[in-house]
Amino acid sequence: MLSFLLPQRVKLLGLLIAAGVVAAVAALGWQVAELGAQRYAIGGWGAPLGIDLYADGLSLLMLMVNAVVCLGVSVYSTGYFNRAYFRRSRAIYFWPLWMFLWAALNALFLSSDIFNLYVTLELLGLSAVALVALAGGADALTSAMRYLLINLLGSLFYLLGVALLYHRFGSLDITILSQHIEPSPAVWVAMGLMTSGLLLKTALFPMHFWLPAAHASAPAPVSALLSALVVKASFYIFLRLWLEIFPVDSSVFGELLGVLGAIAIFWGGVQALRQTRLKMLIAYSTVAQLGYLFLAFPMASYFAWKGALFILLSHALAKTAMFMAAGNILHFGGHDRIQDFDHVVQYQPLTSAAFALAGISIMGLPPSGGFIGKWLLLEAAINSGQWWLVIIIIMGGLLAAAYIFKVIGYAFTQSRKSHQTRRVPIRMEWTALILAIAAILLGLIAPWPLAIMDIGLPFSGEAAG
Amino acid sequence: MEAMTSLPLMTLMQLLFDTLLGFALLWLGWRALASPDLFQAIVLFIAFGLLMAIVWVRLDAPDVALAEAAIGAGLTGALLLTTLARLEAKNRSKSALEKKHKVWLMTENVKLKTASFLWLMVILMLLVSGLVYAVLTLQEQTFELQMLVSKNLESSGVSNPVTAVLLNFRGYDTLLEMSVLLLALLGVWSFGGIPKPHESLPGPVLNMLSRLLIPLLIIVAGYFLWVGSDAPGGAFQGGSVLGAAGVLLLLVGWRLCIRFVGLPLRIILVFGLGVFVSAAVVLIFLGRQFMEYPPSVAGALILLIEAAATLSIGITLAALFLVGRPEFRRHK
Amino acid sequence: MNTLYLYTIVGVGLFTLGLYALLIHSDLLRKILAINIMGSGVFLILVALAARTQGAVPDPVPHAMVITGIVVAVSATALALALVIRVRTKVGHANLPEQSLE
Numbered sequence: 001m002l003s004f005l006l007p008q009r010v011k012l013l014g015l016l017i018a019a020g021v022v023a024a025v026a027a028l029g030w031q032v033a034e035l036g037a038q039r040y041a042i043g044g045w046g047a048p049l050g051i052d053l054y055a056d057g058l059s060l061l062m063l064m065v066n067a068v069v070c071l072g073v074s075v076y077s078t079g080y081f082n083r084a085y086f087r088r089s090r091a092i093y094f095w096p097l098w099m100f101l102w103a104a105l106n107a108l109f110l111s112s113d114i115f116n117l118y119v120t121l122e123l124l125g126l127s128a129v130a131l132v133a134l135a136g137g138a139d140a141l142t143s144a145m146r147y148l149l150i151n152l153l154g155s156l157f158y159l160l161g162v163a164l165l166y167h168r169f170g171s172l173d174i175t176i177l178s179q180h181i182e183p184s185p186a187v188w189v190a191m192g193l194m195t196s197g198l199l200l201k202t203a204l205f206p207m208h209f210w211l212p213a214a215h216a217s218a219p220a221p222v223s224a225l226l227s228a229l230v231v232k233a234s235f236y237i238f239l240r241l242w243l244e245i246f247p248v249d250s251s252v253f254g255e256l257l258g259v260l261g262a263i264a265i266f267w268g269g270v271q272a273l274r275q276t277r278l279k280m281l282i283a284y285s286t287v288a289q290l291g292y293l294f295l296a297f298p299m300a301s302y303f304a305w306k307g308a309l310f311i312l313l314s315h316a317l318a319k320t321a322m323f324m325a326a327g328n329i330l331h332f333g334g335h336d337r338i339q340d341f342d343h344v345v346q347y348q349p350l351t352s353a354a355f356a357l358a359g360i361s362i363m364g365l366p367p368s369g370g371f372i373g374k375w376l377l378l379e380a381a382i383n384s385g386q387w388w389l390v391i392i393i394i395m396g397g398l399l400a401a402a403y404i405f406k407v408i409g410y411a412f413t414q415s416r417k418s419h420q421t422r423r424v425p426i427r428m429e430w431t432a433l434i435l436a437i438a439a440i441l442l443g444l445i446a447p448w449p450l451a452i453m454d455i456g457l458p459f460s461g462e463a464a465g
Numbered sequence: 466m467e468a469m470t471s472l473p474l475m476t477l478m479q480l481l482f483d484t485l486l487g488f489a490l491l492w493l494g495w496r497a498l499a500s501p502d503l504f505q506a507i508v509l510f511i512a513f514g515l516l517m518a519i520v521w522v523r524l525d526a527p528d529v530a531l532a533e534a535a536i537g538a539g540l541t542g543a544l545l546l547t548t549l550a551r552l553e554a555k556n557r558s559k560s561a562l563e564k565k566h567k568v569w570l571m572t573e574n575v576k577l578k579t580a581s582f583l584w585l586m587v588i589l590m591l592l593v594s595g596l597v598y599a600v601l602t603l604q605e606q607t608f609e610l611q612m613l614v615s616k617n618l619e620s621s622g623v624s625n626p627v628t629a630v631l632l633n634f635r636g637y638d639t640l641l642e643m644s645v646l647l648l649a650l651l652g653v654w655s656f657g658g659i660p661k662p663h664e665s666l667p668g669p670v671l672n673m674l675s676r677l678l679i680p681l682l683i684i685v686a687g688y689f690l691w692v693g694s695d696a697p698g699g700a701f702q703g704g705s706v707l708g709a710a711g712v713l714l715l716l717v718g719w720r721l722c723i724r725f726v727g728l729p730l731r732i733i734l735v736f737g738l739g740v741f742v743s744a745a746v747v748l749i750f751l752g753r754q755f756m757e758y759p760p761s762v763a764g765a766l767i768l769l770i771e772a773a774a775t776l777s778i779g780i781t782l783a784a785l786f787l788v789g790r791p792e793f794r795r796h797k
Numbered sequence: 798m799n800t801l802y803l804y805t806i807v808g809v810g811l812f813t814l815g816l817y818a819l820l821i822h823s824d825l826l827r828k829i830l831a832i833n834i835m836g837s838g839v840f841l842i843l844v845a846l847a848a849r850t851q852g853a854v855p856d857p858v859p860h861a862m863v864i865t866g867i868v869v870a871v872s873a874t875a876l877a878l879a880l881v882i883r884v885r886t887k888v889g890h891a892n893l894p895e896q897s898l899e
Contacts, residue, residue, distance in 0.1 A: 123641060
């Protein structure tokens with residue numbers, strides 16, 4: 001599951017590896033489901049000395065959604081990077097960079113060592129930056145540059161936190177740290193540092209400013225990945241640290257995160273509504289959807305965590321489908337100005353269906369995955385009597401509905417200007433559609449992922465609270 | 466008895482030395498960031514790196530000192546200088562329109578509003594005081610982990626604890642780290658070809674010097690690699706010295722024969738990582754854990770991996786210096 | 798308390814100095830320098846704390862971490878510099894446009 005990268009830059013090889021990794025994840029999934037959380041000591045040294053890999057329900061779910069999305073993106077890319085005008089000299093670099101990114105994600109979701117996580121974060125960040133820059137335009141390069149600086153800054157904050165934790169407790173392993181942790185100034189400062197670094201990478205309001213440009217200017221499959229998975233990776237680390245290492249009685253801090261999340265939902269929603277370019281709209285929608293993930297922190301209850309995780313999963317699938325659909329539309333008409341859409345529904349029925357279905361999940365209508373996630377969050381909010389959260393969740397859904405219908409509305413109408421159009425490879429349309437359907441299906445098979453979350457559950461202890 | 470009398474003096478000297486070094490470091494860092502001339506800033510940065518290396522020695526971290534001197538100061542500095550040269554070259558070639566931007570390049574400060582500046586200061590002050598407080602409250606202690614390292618040192622196959630941690634106990638980190646390095650090169654290449662290599666013929670001094678230095682550097686690289694198992698040194702230090710030799714070669718205008726630029730170069734680049742991964746995977750088939758080196762052959766295995774890694778790291782670093790992909794010319 | 802804490806404080810200083818420079822400079826090359834100096838600050842804290850127990854052999858784990866960190870830093874720097882050159886060719890100048898935080 002590491003990067004088995006060889007100099008051959010062949011699509012076939014890429015697809016083979018993709019299939020292999022999916023199979024490996026499936027095997028691991030079976031193992032975790034049957035035997036419970038797994039721990040693997042690399043080099044046979046065991047935790048304090050060596051590095052452990054650790055897979056529980058949380059990491060398994062991340063790996064699975066990762067595998068589904070990445071497989072989708074791999075198939076989609078065989079079409080996308082085939083285009084005549086995408087220079088071959090650039091396109092051949094897509095596959096190795098992409099494999100590095102995927103390997104980094106897998107390594108990240110499996111690691112249980114905070115320094116190892118730092119290295120995977122860097123691997124992830126650098127490959128993501130290189131992929132954004134692949135688009136090659138002035139916009140893409142500038143936003144790639146900013147993205148790189150943000151990434152490095154976030155990593156350094158994180159690393160400084162790691163340094164303090166190590167020197168306080170003498171271990172880098174998450175499980176061992178969680179057994180020894182006790183409040184002290186060093187822990188508080190480390191917590192602050194790591195939190196700011198990771199949240200910067202997760203683009204929580206007000207640290208989201210870099211996200212829309214970077215996500216919108218990248219090539220379509222890359223945008224899909226960035227929005228669907230890369231921001232979630234730092235969120236995943238943050239969640240792990242929060243649940244396992246940091247002292248739990250930090251409710252003021254949780255409230256603050258919740259408020260920031262709420263602002264993100266509003267701000268992202270309103271900004272998305274104001275955008276005139278489709279990809280920018282989708283990118284702002286990501287800012288809003290990330291806000292939901294942080295609503296769970298003030299509640300910190302069993303349902304809230306599950307709800308946030310469920311939103312994370314369904315958003316990953318739906319957002320990938322959306323960016324792919326946007327890529328298809330962009331490729332078809334040569335632009336993504338929402339107002340100038342010309343009978344998109346007629347020409348690209350599959351793509352439009354994908355966009356609409358993904359939209360249902362983003363809005364949180366039943367029976368989609370997004371609905372289940374929001375429902376769980378609502379339930380948690382009502383249970384804990386935090387009514388302001390209820391209002392925010394509902395308002396956020398309405399805003400999402402507004403911006404998605406804006407796009408769909410224009411997709412039906414005729415444009416005043418006519419455009420040159422190009423054929424889109426059919427598999428690019430199908431991949432988008434299948435991922436969108438998966439996002440809906442996630443709602444129908446909800447009990448299953450919810451059960452997986454319970455394996456080696458990091459938040460079971462707080463179920464009562 | 467002698468020790469009793471000389472101790473306070475020694476401590477005082479030490480304190481003086483530490484204070485001076487600390488302040489010099491801060492001063493150089495500040496100057497490197499604030500100097501109005503970019504070239505000067507980079508030179509100061511290199512000096513800063515060398516001073517860091519001295520600090521590492523003072524802190525009993527010779528391995529880090531070697532890595533810092535070779536990579537932190539040497540190669541990063543070379544990279545910065547060559548980038549600056551390229552940026553400047555473009556600056557000169559472009560005309561009036563660029564004048565304004567040149568001013569931008571040279572004088573850098575964005576004018577911050579007083580209010581936001583104050584806010585920034587407050588936040589930074591909070592950060593500093595928080596950090597200093599956190600650091601000062603850490604007690605002196607020795608951890609179990611450190612004992613574990615020394616206890617298991619024997620079965621790791623090497624006697625330099627840092628190498629043991631890097632290549633054996635936490636070898637997985639190093640594996641990923643080499644991936645980062647390779648990835649950086651891939652990323653750089655993906656940006657496109659070398660932007661107009663402006664060739665300047667090297668002067669006779671550089672030419673002479675490089676003839677002497679390159680073989681020497683290669684030998685030093687080999688030496689670092691060899692002693693890495695029980696003295697300061699190792700794959701990264703050796704690799705970076707090899708990289709320096711490569712940079713020197715590139716500076717005197719030597720280019721790889723086109724024939725080698727394609728596949729052979731790429732194979733060398735992934736060689737280190739490849740050996741590392743294959744060694745780890747083969748061990749799985751031999752019934753061990755991923756990367757679990759049997760103590761009896763661990764030393765040899767680590768040396769093998771390090772040798773491959775040194776080669777790849779050296780070539781990768783030298784290739785990074787080109788700041789772009791060597792052009793492939795296909796004759797078909 | 799021993800003098801090695803002095804280096805830790807210098808590390809904190811370097812980190813903050815780098816952060817400050819990163820935020821106020823708009824020139825990309827300077828931002829990269831600033832990131833590197835921030836990194837040196839972090840490394841210094843790591844290693845200085847490793848040597849803080851007097852008389853004992855310093856802990857090798859942070860040393861290994863710093864070596865890893867240095868290599869990661871040079872990789873990131875190389876990528877960043879190549880990107881600067883590309884930005885310069887495409888956009889015409891080597892600094893980021895003003896970004897509004899809202």
